[in-house]
Amino acid sequence: MKKILFILSILISSLSLAQMITSNLQKKMLALGETNQLTIRIKYLNGEKVNSARENELLPFHFEEIKDSIGSADDYYERKIEFAVFEEGKFTIPELDFKVGNEILKAPAYEIEVVNTATKEDVINDIMSNKEVDLEMADYWELYKFYILAALAVIALIIAVIIILKYGRRVKKTSPKITTNLTLKELDVLIKKKYIESGDFRSFYVELIDISRRFITTQYQLPAEVLLTDDLIDAMKANNTISPDNEKILEEVFLRGDLVKFAKTFPDENTMQKDFSDIKTVVERSVKDIEFENLRKDV
Structure with a gap:
């Protein structure tokens, strides 16, 4: 009996020390433009730092964030987001990730219905009679x-x-080296912004992916700037000009960029530095890709 009580006391104490995440959505049905509030709380932090998407960037596209406030203490974290939706329909707030130490906590998903409260029977009266104007x-x-x-x-x-x-x-066809040099200059400008050192991984990946897409569009003549990531990866695989090594690097960096954009992953400084170096290597090696493809076509 004493052993059972001892085991139960250990389990209870361990549970009391574990982080606990809770969330509350004020309303699940809204009128167009009506304000709603999502509150997320994390308890028992034990001094651990909470990482999540930046302010006003937590919710998906259709949710217009009005106010995003964060309160925290050594053992407590609270985030309140006031938002509105200006389109009719059903919208989903997905599971939201919060990194506490080495653990990822997930806030539950919510479905919200937005309705137009105006009806066809509403009568609109003119304030004054119509007037003809030349x-x-x-x-x-x-x-x-x-x-x-x-x-x-x-x-x-x-x-x-x-x-x-x-x-x-x-x-x-006659200027692959020019494209390479221009892209390398863009990458130098990006690294000088010190996003990696400051931990601003979202801004870093947004600009790195934009530079890479422009480069692929110009150097390999693929519509990279308008294709979704999965479609672009398929297009690169079907393209004979891009070497397998370059194709693999681009696929890994683009997929990681999508995860960062939607706050699904939090890359560290070494990962960002490696992705930057890999993209720079792709740009430098692209001239050989073009030369090899031109030689193959001539043969």
């Missing part, structure tokens, strides 16, 4: 200028596409 040329310009500008933009886009299709491929 319009001048300036008035017509104000009314239709956006349509005119849009039409001009479409024409310019068509001309640009024709020029790119006609001359762009020829220029890109």
Whole structure:
């Protein structure tokens, strides 16, 4: 009997020392633009630091964060996010990750329904009767200028596409070294921002992925800037120009960048430094990829 009591006391004491995460959503049904609040609390920290997404970046795209406040103490952490949604439909707050020491705690997911409280039966009364007004040329310009500008933009886009299709491929084939040098300069600018040293991993990966996508678009003639990550990886695998080593590095860095963007992983300084060096190596080796592909086509 004493052994059982001793074991139970050990279990109870260990449970009391373990971190515990709780969350509360104020409302699960909202009107358009109505304010809601999500509260997340973590207890029994024992002095451990809590890491999560930065302020105003915790919730997904459709949730407009109004206020994001964080309170903490040695043994307690609380985060309150006030937000609103300006689209009708059902939206999900996914599981949110909070890193405490070496442990990842997950706040539960919530589903929210947003409704438009206005109905078809609502009557809108005019304040005053309609009046006819004579319009001048300036008035017509104000009314239709956006349509005119849009039409001009479409024409310019068509001309640009024709020029790119006609001359762009020829220029890109003759200037892989120029693309490489320009990208290396962009990478130097990125490293000088010291995101790695300051631990700002989200900003680091956002800019690193943007630079890499522009580079792939120019050097390998793939639409990297408009493709989703999975589609881009498939396109790179189907492309004969990119070497397997470069393809593997790009895939690993791009997938890690997506996880960082949605706060699913928290890379350390060594990982960020390695990803930067690997992307720089890909850029430097790309000239050989292009030269080998041109030689293969000539044969």
